[in-house]
Amino acid sequence: MLLAVLAAWVVAAVLTVVGWSVAGGERQPDDLWLLVVLLVIPGVIGLAVARGIGRWTASRRRDRAGS
Known part of the structure; x- marks a missing residue:
């Protein structure tokens, strides 16, 4: 599950960066740090x-196995 979340975030980050670079002009954030923060958070x-x-989930499995 962790890998699925990481993969989805990477795809979203790439699409955001591509969209940001293609948009140009007024839609670009004034500061690149804003883009980074909005991707990282x-x-x-x-x-x-x-x-x-x-x-x-792992703790529930351990509890079930122990009972």
């Missing part, structure tokens, strides 16, 4: 959620 959140779900 959702990726980090998605990876954290995927990791949390993975740990939760």
